């Protein structure tokens with residue numbers, strides 16, 4: 001079969017459902033192999049950034065790799081912010097890239113879409129990448145990429161294939177999808193961790209995105225209950241434990257959250273599936289000696305990087321949590337090391353703080369929570385309401401809250417949310433985006449309409465790159481330079497694309513959401529807002 005047919009057959013055998021792409025001459029053999037294809041659905045998008053954003057959104061909800069296919073050179077370069085975002089979010093995303101003809105490789109001769117050393121461009125944003133020269137190697141390379149994403153910490157991978165290799169025929173053999181067992185913890189590290197956790201006066205758990213990626217939510221809840229330990233999550237970890245749980249302290253972000261009142265009392269902290277970054281180590285939520293850290297992560301390179309770990313547990317988060325629960329249940333654990341009344345007080349302090357610092361955002365986020373079912377998914381864009389949602393939105397289930405993590409990629413949320421909706425077509429998916437961020441990829445409204453991707457997008461419009469304008473207001477004596485922007489009428493724009501457009505003042509958002517949830521169409525709701533302060537612009 002042709003290389004293109006080998007690509008399609010390999011993806012199908014690996015269980016891939018969608019391929020996100022923009023065509024081009026070097027990859028047409030793959031398009032041709034999709035003629036009449038039913039099991040692998042092609043989604044043609046309008047900018048290559050969206051191939052990987054959509055693949056990422058899909059993977060984060062489905063828990064399986066998403067795949068993009070692009071032409072070399074500009075096609076690959078257009079994906080790089082999305083690849084970086086997926087890298088930051090530890091998402092399993094495969095980029096399939098075309099290449100120039102084999103004979104032109106490395107010559108810098110000016111052939112179509114040529115860029116020298118394309119692999120060097122993707123290397124910093126991939127866990128593994130490879131160029132395939134022969135058709136026979138295509139199934140093995142795709143299988144290896146999938147294996148890399150299913151082992152240890154998932155991160156993006158890339159496979160690039162020259163034009164002629166895709167066009168020509170070869171004898172190929174296929175691999176079938178492999179279930180790779182998760183990495184189990186070393187029993188000695190579990191023994192030492194349990195000893196610390198059981199002896200602790202005030203144990204506390206920080207859960208990050210790894211707790212969700214490993215599907216470790218049930219184990220996390222069981223461990224928290226067995227230890228009587230409260231749980232705070234990073235934005236990426238929101239929903240790892242229901243934020244309505246009596247032991248949940250909600251999200252921690254930039255040194256804020258109910259965690260602020262708990263952290264000074266904690267003596268032993270268990271960090272699960274989190275890098276434990278500078279963001280968590282801000283005043284307010286920072287760990288300080290002699291507080292002890294037990295660090296559980298699939299990636300040994302993150303353990304102890306930002307705070308020395310007393311005990312390191314290198315394992316899949318779910319496997320590590322399960323081992324901890326089993327061991328803790330055999331011990332006698334002191335009851336009520338944290339009183340519920342005490343945790344209630346921390347939560348109340350945080351709610352009071354939110355209402356004082358961000359009353360409008362607080363009301364809007366409350367409306368979102370009230371309107372959305374527990375299984376609805378919120379994609380929090382790089383926008384004021386998105387930042388505050390990290391602190392104020394109560395996620396109740398894993399994989400229902402999507403962020404761009406430390407990459408904070410302006411423009412990611414709308415195309416990512418389209419991929420989310422494809423993974424969960426029967427559940428409400430809401431994208432929260434600013435007027436600045438939405439125009440990065442608003443052309444994908446055409447994609448949403450073409451494929452019937454019935455996403456609800458709320459565009460908060462302050463006619464500004466708001467958080468940067470707010471930066472000028474707070475830190476540069478109000479000298480506004482280059483942060484105010486002009487916009488189209490967003491509801492009309494949506495209608496022009498064939499989607500439904502609505503406008504609502506903040507206090508009318510609930511009603512507009514009711515209408516959007518009924519619509520069975522892609523909907524854009526434009527909400528005017530003044531430029532508001534972001535949490536990270538508030539002194540600790």
Ligand SMILES: Cc1ncc(C[n+]2csc(CCOP(=O)(O)OP(=O)(O)O)c2C)c(N)n1
Nearest residue numbers: 383384408410434435436437464465466467
């Ligand atoms: C790719 C990228 N470019 C620039 C930035 C810097 N940046 C962060 S927020 C922001 C403004 C966002 O404006 P908008 O989408 O309207 O949201 P708002 O802050 O107004 O709520 C900018 C420019 C970024 N985070 N990512």
Ligand SMILES: [Mg+2]
Nearest residue numbers: 434435464466
């Ligand atoms: Mg704005």
